[in-house]
Amino acid sequence: MRPDRNATPRQARPAPLRAGVLVVCGVLAANAAAALTFEFPGPATPSATLSITGASYPLPTARWEKTGLPTKAIEGRVERTAWHIDAPKLTSLDLMAPLRAQIISAGFQPVFECETEGCGGFDFRFATEVMPEPEMHVDLGDFRFLSAERQGPNGVEAIGLLVSRSASKGFVQVTRAVEEQSAPLFAATNKVGSELAPTAGETVTLAMSNRPPLLPSAQAGVAHLVTGGSVVLEGLVFDTGSTELTEGRYAALAELAEWLADNPDKTVALVGHTDASGGLEANIAISKRRAASVRARLIGAYGIPAAQLEAQGVGYLSPIDSNLTEEGRQKNRRVEAILTSTQ
Amino acid sequence: MTPQWVYDVLEQSWPAAGTQRVGPWLIRAGKGGGQRVSAATAEDTVGTADIPQAEAAMQALGQDPLFMLRDRDAVLDAVLEAQGYRKHDPVVVYAAPTAMLASPAPSPMTAFPSWPPLAIAAQIWADAGIGPGRIAVMERVTGPKTAILGRVKDRASGVAFVACYGETAMLHALEVVPNLRRQGSANNIMRMAAIWAQDHGANRLCLAVTAANTNARALYASLGMEVVGTYHYRKK
Numbered sequence: 242m243r244p245d246r247n248a249t250p251r252q253a254r255p256a257p258l259r260a261g262v263l264v265v266c267g268v269l270a271a272n273a274a275a276a277l278t279f280e281f282p283g284p285a286t287p288s289a290t291l292s293i294t295g296a297s298y299p300l301p302t303a304r305w306e307k308t309g310l311p312t313k314a315i316e317g318r319v320e321r322t323a324w325h326i327d328a329p330k331l332t333s334l335d336l337m338a339p340l341r342a343q344i345i346s347a348g349f350q351p352v353f354e355c356e357t358e359g360c361g362g363f364d365f366r367f368a369t370e371v372m373p374e375p376e377m378h379v380d381l382g383d384f385r386f387l388s389a390e391r392q393g394p395n396g397v398e399a400i401g402l403l404v405s406r407s408a409s410k411g412f413v414q415v416t417r418a419v420e421e422q423s424a425p426l427f428a429a430t431n432k433v434g435s436e437l438a439p440t441a442g443e444t445v446t447l448a449m450s451n452r453p454p455l456l457p458s459a460q461a462g463v464a465h466l467v468t469g470g471s472v473v474l475e476g477l478v479f480d481t482g483s484t485e486l487t488e489g490r491y492a493a494l495a496e497l498a499e500w501l502a503d504n505p506d507k508t509v510a511l512v513g514h515t516d517a518s519g520g521l522e523a524n525i526a527i528s529k530r531r532a533a534s535v536r537a538r539l540i541g542a543y544g545i546p547a548a549q550l551e552a553q554g555v556g557y558l559s560p561i562d563s564n565l566t567e568e569g570r571q572k573n574r575r576v577e578a579i580l581t582s583t584q
Numbered sequence: 585m586t587p588q589w590v591y592d593v594l595e596q597s598w599p600a601a602g603t604q605r606v607g608p609w610l611i612r613a614g615k616g617g618g619q620r621v622s623a624a625t626a627e628d629t630v631g632t633a634d635i636p637q638a639e640a641a642m643q644a645l646g647q648d649p650l651f652m653l654r655d656r657d658a659v660l661d662a663v664l665e666a667q668g669y670r671k672h673d674p675v676v677v678y679a680a681p682t683a684m685l686a687s688p689a690p691s692p693m694t695a696f697p698s699w700p701p702l703a704i705a706a707q708i709w710a711d712a713g714i715g716p717g718r719i720a721v722m723e724r725v726t727g728p729k730t731a732i733l734g735r736v737k738d739r740a741s742g743v744a745f746v747a748c749y750g751e752t753a754m755l756h757a758l759e760v761v762p763n764l765r766r767q768g769s770a771n772n773i774m775r776m777a778a779i780w781a782q783d784h785g786a787n788r789l790c791l792a793v794t795a796a797n798t799n800a801r802a803l804y805a806s807l808g809m810e811v812v813g814t815y816h817y818r819k820k
Contacts, residue, residue, distance in 0.1 A: 362587065363788060363812065367681045374810070381812050382585025382655075483768045518684055519808025527806070567687060 305361025616717020
């Protein structure tokens with residue numbers, strides 16, 4: 242059970258573990274980047290997948306230091322999958338060695354590789370992006386990480402591979418980020434319209450960075466619900482440590498309520514968002530409860546029919562600003578109203 | 585596998601009244617300070633033949649034999665099981681970076697640190713069964729330490745003890761007054777504990793909780809804390 246302290250990966254241990262299970266990983270939908278096929282050292286089951294476009298993956302490039310984890314941002318499409326490898330007594334090396342070999346043979350160059358304390362131990366674990374338990378499990382006494390990149394057709398493709406194990410299973414998390422310099426996906430889906438479209442040639446910036454200009458601002462008000470599809474409900478205050486909307490009158494809610502009353506045939510989804518502190522599941526739960534609290538206020542205090550409103554939450558998955566600064570995190574903690582009527 | 589700093593901070597942030605080496609054993613005198621400070625641990629290779637020595641040493645202190653089993657104690661765990669010792673109170677240790685827990689900061693006056701603890705803090709502990717034996721443990725801690733008092737609606741709503749060892753702070757004895765629960769008090773105390781710990785040079789905050797305490801575990805998970813270690817006890 243003692244982790245191997247060799248920093249240099251060597252060949253995986255032979256025989257019983259090499260069950261040779263072929264699994265297709267990282268099908269980057271409708272994209273030029275080819276799927277990667279991994280052979281895991283045991284029966285593998287994907288436990289969760291997350292795919293985001295217009296995202297940024299901070300690819301670790303060196304060990305954690307007091308000043309933080311050195312990373313390089315890969316902006317484009319980010320996909321993350323966690324796998325459970327159903328084989329007991331695997332060490333992190335047993336998992337890493339064969340996967341590393343496959344990544345290298347797919348044309349990737351290692352950027353940074355490390356083991357447990359060499360990565361920065363506890364601090365690395367919390368500084369890098371890890372799917373929540375039970376999807377991914379990181380044993381702080383035995384984990385390994387590899388970042389690698391290759392030149393793809395549209396730009397850099399990067400892989401972050403994190404492996405660890407429990408007493409009974411191996412855990413593998415593969416993050417794949419593909420730079421996309423092609424279609425302005427985000428701008429298109431959000432119907433930003435001509436007033437925000439930059440001069441030709443700069444669309445890339447808009448498409449890549451999921452930033453406020455793409456989202457309705459306070460000035461746009463509830464009108465943006467119709468023209469842009471959604472509106473951030475500005476100025477909401479939640480009780481500290483709670484998901485309850487603090488008592489008080491909110492201009493944004495009054496305006497939305499008036500619009501809903503004037504348009505009884507229209508339906509709206511209230512969508513809660515959080516900053517990226519903490520696990521995804523917990524954040525989704527919090528964001529959903531905050532949205533539910535806003536919905537309850539609209540129903541209770543403004544008399545909006547319940548059927549016109551639904552409450553959802555997406556946790557930290559759709560930021561409008563950087564989670565690296567308090568200002569950005571504050572902006573990311575928000576509730577949006579989205580018009581869900583299709584006619 | 586539990587990193588060594590988890591066991592180190594446990595030992596230093598909630599210390600036994602006294603310790604003695606008896607052969608391969610570390611025997612702790614708990615004096616009412618709780619299970620962990622009354623348990624024996626193996627500091628060297630032990631086998632079946634060594635068990636009576638530990639039992640006798642604990643009985644001499646007036647304590648029922650109690651063993652703490654860490655990750656490295658798998659052999660001892662099996663030996664004790666074979667001798668009829670039952671597994672008792674599996675514990676999980678949660679941790680998160682203080683910087684992560686410290687933000688967002690709790691609203692002003694919802695939680696604040698003070699040492700020695702205010703009388704009201706001691707009262708909340710006493711009402712929750714955290715009596716003089718455990719207060720004495722807190723007084724024994726030599727490093728930076730504090731109590732964090734939580735407030736809800738102008739009333740003292742909860743309290744916890746935090747102590748630093750090196751770059752790690754550990755929170756103990758978190759109690760929220762029963763009729764003031766579910767109002768964010770524990771959350772505020774945790775965040776203030778992280779702010780205090782950060783101010784005292786700790787970059788991570790951890791705490792131990794009985795594995796069966798699902799409510800508390802849900803709270804810690806919701807704060808983004810992760811399980812970093814485990815241990816359990818065996819007793820007859």
